Amino acid sequence: MVKFVVYIVVAVLIACVCCTTLEYKPAKMAECLSEVGVTEDDIKEIPSNDKNKIACFWKCIMEKTGVVSADGVVHPDKVEIAFPEVAPKLPAAVLNEFKTCLGTVGNINSCEDVQKIRSCLKND
Known part of the structure; x- marks a missing residue:
């Protein structure tokens, strides 16, 4: 039950983060x-x-906010x-839980690497 609640809250976070x-x-x-x-408007557009x-x-x-440094290192404590x-x-x-997952995604060196962060928001 707790895991279900966690996934619901993370889904709400996704909606907020995506700026819909x-x-x-x-x-x-x-x-x-x-x-x-x-x-x-581009950001709001889904897909x-x-x-x-x-x-x-x-x-x-x-x-810009320091979650990812210039060399691609993820800093979960800056979320x-x-x-x-x-x-x-x-x-x-x-x-x-989200920060712990961020600590496991590896470097974010390209725009495509942002997908690794999304994996921390999925209900898998």
């Missing part, structure tokens, strides 16, 4: 939109017409900086 309504905007969003060349640009947008967010409105609302166990 853009009520919540991750730190550095405007900067990364400009840098990558996407718009808020996206340009998945690579969207992945590059998320890589930019992760790098709250990247997602300051979402992370504090998650139960500690869910946030810790």
